[in-house]
Structure formats: C-alpha cells, structure tokens
Amino acid sequence: MFDRVNTLLLGIVLCAFLFVVSGCPKPTPTPQGDAASQDTAGGKGQQQSKTGESTTRGGSLEDAGKGKLPVSDGPLKEVYFAYDSFDLRPDARATLKTNADWLKANSSARVEIEGHCDERGTNEYNLALGAKRAQAAKDYLISLGIPAARLSTISYGEELQVCKEQTEDCWQKNRRDRFVVTAGRPAS
C-alpha cells in the first residue's frame, strides 16, 4: 500500500517535472501571422531592420497596427505642406524652430521624421514626395543646429491618413511631417 502511494506520488512528480520543462516558452517570439510565407535565410530582417533599430519604432505605423489614428501625440508639433509641394512655408519654419528648441533642451532625444501626403494621387509618387517632405524638415533642423545623427526619416506617402474626408481641410491635415521621439534608441 505504502509503496503504491509512493510510486504514484513519484509518478505525479515526474509528470509535473516533464510538464514544466517541456512547457518553457520559446526564447524568440516568432512573428505572428506569417501563415502565407516562411522566412528563409534571406528573410533575416524579421527581428531587426537594416538600421539596427527594433521594429517597434513607435509612430504612425505602430499606431496603425493598433488600430489607432496616426495623430501626433508627442512633444514635437507637426508641420504642414502645400499640395504637391515639399517647400517649408513660414508656418512650417516657425514650428520647426520650436521643435529645435525642444530638441536642444532634451539633448538625448532622437527623432524619426515621418513624411506624409494626402490621399490624392498615386501611391509610389506619394512615397517619394513624403520622403522629400521629411528630408526638408531634417535639413532645416540641421541648419538650426540639431546634429544629423539625432534625426532619421521615413516616408509613408499617402498610406497613413489622420482623417478621411475629401475636403481641403482634411487634405491639409494629412500633408504633414510628424516628429516621433525615439529617445534612447540607436539611430542609423
């Protein structure tokens, strides 16, 4: 009787041990949802982008992944552009000066400048136009004394809209640069 109980207890302990050992979480989280594709060696970019930044960079794409509108919510204000243009208007330059002041006061902060377009026009050209808009702001901030190493750029073209109405008011809101503070992350 006693032996049987012991054996049973031993069995239970062994099972529990095996259960715990085999149930350990895997060290690298596999990317969710790539059911349609498997990454080969060529897809090594899964866990890190070429610039060495993590893929969770904050900003508008991350907002989209969470189902949020990509509106600015940080300490730096957006600048706006005229249709088809990447010129910095006086209002844009004034905002950039204010942003530069903040960056000088927060010298460890790094910023990703996102260039955006309104929804008119075609996707590829708008990606290139958004890049011009982001670079225009970056160049101006550099001219105001912000080191280039603190500034990175990315264009989202017309892909991430803050509003959907087909009105000039909404279109102007989308023709923007957004400044996402990525403090503490290594820039490229």
Place this chain on the structure above:
Amino acid sequence: MLRKLLIVIFAALGTVLFDARPFYSQINKGTIEGPRRIIAIAISPLKNLGSGDDKRGLSESVADAIGNDMKMSGWFRVLDRSAYIERPQESGITLDSFDLKNWSTIGAESLVKGGYSVQGEDLTVELRLFDVYQAKQLVGKKYTGKARDFRRMAHKFADEIINQFTGTPGPFNTRIAYVSKSGGALKEVYISHLDGSEKSQITNNRSINLSPAWSPDGRMLLYTSYKDGQRSLYLYDLAAGRETRIAERSGSSIGGKWSPDGQTIAVAFERAGNTDLYLVDRSGKTLRRLTEDKGIDVSPTWSPDGNRLAFVSNRSGSPQIYIMDVAGANVRRLTYSGSYNTSPDWSPKGDKIAYTGRVAGRFQIFTIGVQGGDPQQLTSGSGDNEDPSWAPDGRFLAFASNRGGGRYRLYMMRDTGENQNTLTASGSDDTNPSWSPRLE
C-alpha cells in the same frame, strides 16, 4: 444565252451580298481588336461523361466561368440558361449528336458544349465551340487536371473562343495581384482569378504591403513592405510559398518591376529624401544606377523588348512620364498635357503606355503612343481612376477606381476605354492591380 448567264451571275452575287445570316467565322471574324459586333453565345452546362454524381456542381460551374469571361470581354452576349431547350445529359456534345435547331431557335450564333468526367480528384473536361449557322465546330479542346482546376480550364477555353473570333487568345487564363486593406490602414497583397474567385492571401504580416508585380514566368511576385520597419523589396515564390527580402542597398525601396527576360529588376530607392532608379539583380545587388538628378524619379516600367524603361520624374517641376534606354541614357519626356502624370505601364504590344493623369482635380487613366503625341483619356466621371495594368494580350487594362463613392475596387476595360466592368468587390479598398502573364 449571255443574258441567262448574266442573270445567274447576278443572282449568285445577290445571294452572297444580301444573305442576312451571319457567316461568323469567315465574315464576322473581326480583327485583333474584336469581332465586328457583339456575338450571341450560348454556353451549355456540361454533360457528365463519367459515372459519379455531379457532387461538385461542375456541370454548371464550368459553364458559368466561361460565360463570365465572355461577358467581361465585352464582345459577347451570353444567352440566359433559362432559355435553353436541351438537357445536357440527354444530348450529345459532338456535331452529329445534337440538333443545332435547339440553339438557333433561341438566337444563339455560337455555342459551347462539352462534357467532363471525374475520377477521385482527377478531372477531364472536353469543350467544343460551334458556329450555329454554319453548322460547324470551330475548335475543340480537352483539358486534364485536378477537380479544383476547373476554373483554369474554363479560362483557357474562353481565351480560345476569343482566339477564334479575333485571331488572338483572350486574357482570362491569368491572375490579378493586388493590395487590399486589411483593417484600418494595413494593407496585404492578394492574388485571385480575374473574376475574383480563388482569392489567395500572399502577405500576412499586419503591416503595409504595396506594389505587387509579377515575374515574366508568372511564378513569383515582387512587392514592397514595411514589415521590417523601413520599406524593403521582397520576392515571393508562389509554388514554394516562400518570401525573401532582396533589397541590400541602404535606403528604402519604392516598387520594383521585372525585366521581360526575368533577369533584372528596375526599382526606385530613396535615400536622404531623394528617389532615383536602379537596376538590381534577384539578390538585390545593384547592377546600375539609372538616374542621378535631384528630382523624384520613380515607378519604372519596361518596354516588352527590354531595351527601354518609362518612368515618372518631376525634374521639369511636375510629375511627368519619361522614357530612357536601359543604360539610363537618351531620356525623353513623353507627357506634356496636364501637371500630374504618374503610374506608367508599358503595353505588351510595345506601342502605348497607360498611365494615371490628373485632370480637373480627378485622376483618370490615359494612354499615349510611345512616340509621344496626344494622349487618349479612357476614363471619366467623378471618381478617381488609378494604377493601370495591361493584360498580356495588350487589349485590356485593369485599374482601381472609387467611382460611385466609397471604396476602391478593381475594374477591367478595353484599351479604348470601352466595356468597363468590376473585377473585385471585396468589401475593402482594393488597389494597385498587377495583371499576370499568361499561365500554363
């Protein structure tokens, strides 16, 4: 004597000239641009030539798929099945084994009949096209494959029907790759048959995926994705279900199009705000830089002989279509009308380029001859029409439109602008179509 002869000759001539019956495969056979007028076609449900039940509904499904292709071409009027007199199982499929009067009575000028047999998963389909008035078979084909391939067989025969009437096979044994919004702003790449059936999701990374483009052999797709943070170019092997990142150049890519010989990819890279065109190989290694100006240079498209590229540049101050040779030299501006011309696609026939142009604040599809000259506007109306993609026969274009308000859908039309028909209605925005080459 002479008078009698003349009367006979005149009578004979009169019979030929004034005979009202359409001699379709001889007289009504049109040019590559289409038959001379809309052809009334009946497509009979298929006869089950095997022993099992029609569990899969193949009898009607094959006929439906052919009929849909005929309608989409705009060249045929498909007679309603409710008017058909024959029952497929009770009549033969060869010319001598059924009564053509059953079809001429209901107004059919041409007729498709056929049969199928299924053994397990294996399917054989036999299809025949008849000229009803001439009482002859124009073409017959037999296809074998898996039961799930029935649509492909239908598309192949639809292309053959079109070949009989225009001298060039139709565009239906193809696929369309496109981008569809998958929740908020996220976009994934899909492929489907032209009629929207057999939709298959290619990317599933919950990011923004753009600009799908087919390889010339129809086995791979290129697309651009933000899945790794910055935009990169990816290659997807359809048979293997495998994705590979191929951009090695620093800077982020925009689009990417395969050369006609499948060896080179033309792609735009953006660096420090400036976007220029490059040629890379399949591993992403840079072969040549094509443009070097401060303006935006983007959206390359290859000529069918692989010697030239059309692309978009704003070097003149506004986005316009240009042509250059594959070494990046001999740059020539093509578009001079309008202040926004983008998204070029070079026709497989080599003579025209389709593109998106802004007119009166709206975006429309245009074509322009490769030598230049006046563009032809193909779409009009209150919506936006964007991103044309040529069918491999060079007679049709797919494009995206939000006409009618609301979502973008994919459409197909003739390269004359006629016969604009919806391709997809997915309930989400469908954009950026890429028409595949002809498939096996």
